[in-house]
Amino acid sequence: MREKKTEQYDVVIIGGGPSGLTAAIYCGRARLNTLLIEKSLIGGLATYTNEIENFPGFPEGTSGLGLMELFHKQAKKFGVKIKLTDVKSVELEEETKLVETFRTTYEAKTVIIASGGRPRITRAKNEDKYLFDKGISFCATCDAAANTGKTVMVIGSGDAAIEEGTFLSKFAKEVIVSVIHDEPKMDCNEIARDAALANPKMTFMWNTLVDSFEGEGHLDTVNLKNLKTGEITPVKVDNCFEFIGYEPNTEIFVDKVNMSKRKYVITNEHMETGIPGVFACGDVREKELKQVATAVGDGAIAGVAAEKYIAETEMFANQIMQKEKIGLIYVYNAIDVPSRELLPMMQEIENAFDKQVKLNVIDQYKGKSLCDRLGCDIEPMTIFYTKAGEVVETSTRCDKKSVMEQLNKLVASPIEVAL
Numbered sequence: 001m002r003e004k005k006t007e008q009y010d011v012v013i014i015g016g017g018p019s020g021l022t023a024a025i026y027c028g029r030a031r032l033n034t035l036l037i038e039k040s041l042i043g044g045l046a047t048y049t050n051e052i053e054n055f056p057g058f059p060e061g062t063s064g065l066g067l068m069e070l071f072h073k074q075a076k077k078f079g080v081k082i083k084l085t086d087v088k089s090v091e092l093e094e095e096t097k098l099v100e101t102f103r104t105t106y107e108a109k110t111v112i113i114a115s116g117g118r119p120r121i122t123r124a125k126n127e128d129k130y131l132f133d134k135g136i137s138f139c140a141t142c143d144a145a146a147n148t149g150k151t152v153m154v155i156g157s158g159d160a161a162i163e164e165g166t167f168l169s170k171f172a173k174e175v176i177v178s179v180i181h182d183e184p185k186m187d188c189n190e191i192a193r194d195a196a197l198a199n200p201k202m203t204f205m206w207n208t209l210v211d212s213f214e215g216e217g218h219l220d221t222v223n224l225k226n227l228k229t230g231e232i233t234p235v236k237v238d239n240c241f242e243f244i245g246y247e248p249n250t251e252i253f254v255d256k257v258n259m260s261k262r263k264y265v266i267t268n269e270h271m272e273t274g275i276p277g278v279f280a281c282g283d284v285r286e287k288e289l290k291q292v293a294t295a296v297g298d299g300a301i302a303g304v305a306a307e308k309y310i311a312e313t314e315m316f317a318n319q320i321m322q323k324e325k326i327g328l329i330y331v332y333n334a335i336d337v338p339s340r341e342l343l344p345m346m347q348e349i350e351n352a353f354d355k356q357v358k359l360n361v362i363d364q365y366k367g368k369s370l371c372d373r374l375g376c377d378i379e380p381m382t383i384f385y386t387k388a389g390e391v392v393e394t395s396t397r398c399d400k401k402s403v404m405e406q407l408n409k410l411v412a413s414p415i416e417v418a419l
């Protein structure tokens with residue numbers, strides 16, 4: 001078998017939808033050596049929609065494909081390398097992360113997970129012929145206006161189905177809802193159900209599921225099967241919306257990052273997954289609104305967070321945990337006067353030890369993640385470490401005598417403790 005190649009990057013982004021491309025633009029522009037890996041179509045789910053009317057900056061609307069081509073062009077302009085291949089597995093725990101494709105192992109300082117999701121489908125006959133632009137849609141926010149005055153079908157009765165169906169009724173002439181349950185049972189909350197039942201534009205076909213989709217080129221009929229009688233009823237529609245759930249593309253991350261019950265990646269507002277150097281953005285995250293605009297926001301945050309992580313890792317290794325002198329780290333709070341006033345004294349101590357000691361100061365507010373790496377969450381605090389980079393003492397005693405005494409235990413030539 002052919003040996004696998006190995007390549008090194010600062011950042012590897014998994015997924016080339018709007019969130020991954022935005023993260024790539026930010027990382028590329030920050031001059032990080034950036035690789036984006038996409039397994040099918042650059043632009044992700046956004047390329048599946050003809051018209052995007054709600055992405056700011058395009059008052060006349062734009063096509064999903066056209067918008068994504070602009071994102072792609074911009075990422076390339078900033079030197080981002082793009083590979084069209086499937087990521088098969090990842091190893092994320094170590095400082096160097098591994099991203100495996102069929103032919104290559106990519107080593108990365110940081111990984112951004114932007115693998116998005118996919119709508120669940122009914123798997124009824126002929127469904128694949130009409131997906132997305134040929135009559136079966138998955139996004140009312142996106143396609144409602146295009147259905148003004150038309151007859152649409154909604155499949156499902158959960159919160160998304162009924163709330164989106166109600167939203168569609170503001171545009172469509174008629175919204176026919178296929179519900180799998182007995183009348184009047186639905187899976188959504190009661191408020192949404194009562195509002196839908198009272199909505200004159202919404203009608204319900206109880207105990208049904210889709211048997212097949214039909215139409216010449218474009219969907220025009222949905223054949224619904226009654227689960228109790230087996231009877232098939234053809235229903236003429238202009239378009240059909242399926243809301244039977246959404247699945248994240250997270251199979252390769254199971255047991256590797258924190259996930260919600262629904263298998264979406266959990267992050268904080270900095271897009272951090274909890275594993276140092278691993279970020280997630282866009283639809284793959286557990287979050288409220290899955291749209292291009294929110295994917296772009298997430299991607300920007302993830303890109304900046306990756307850049308900051310790399311800069312801090314380098315600073316931590318080369319500057320903070322330098323190995324030429326005994327290390328003294330002073331963690332303070334710039335807006336706390338007593339802790340700030342100790343700064344000149346710390347400088348004096350460094351000078352007094354005459355090139356034996358290296359002082360680094362960290363503002364706890366600005367350098368929060370450096371403090372996290374050092375395991376200190378209170379200030380003021382002093383941290384002492386050997387030339388081998390071994391932390392030997394962390395102390396909240398920051399007076400001159402205590403600091404000098406501790407340093408005297410570590411340096412080759414102790415000095416007199418001057419008060």
Ligand SMILES: Cc1cc2nc3c(=O)[nH]c(=O)nc-3n(C[C@H](O)[C@H](O)[C@H](O)COP(=O)(O)OP(=O)(O)OC[C@H]3O[C@@H](n4cnc5c(N)ncnc54)[C@H](O)[C@@H]3O)c2cc1C
Pocket residue numbers: 014015016017018019020021037038039040041042043044045046047048049051052053054055085086087088114115116117118119132137138139141142143249252281282283284290291292293295
């Ligand atoms: C039909 C439709 C219409 C929509 N219309 C609108 C609209 O009008 N306005 C709007 O704001 N939003 C719309 N949306 C929602 C919008 O498309 C998504 O919110 C957005 O695309 C999410 O971006 P993302 O980058 O997070 O994920 P995605 O767009 O899902 O991109 C993720 C990418 O990761 C790739 N990937 C996954 N796993 C791997 C792997 N293992 N290796 C390599 N690559 C991988 C996938 O192939 C995919 O290209 C629509 C969605 C759909 C389905």
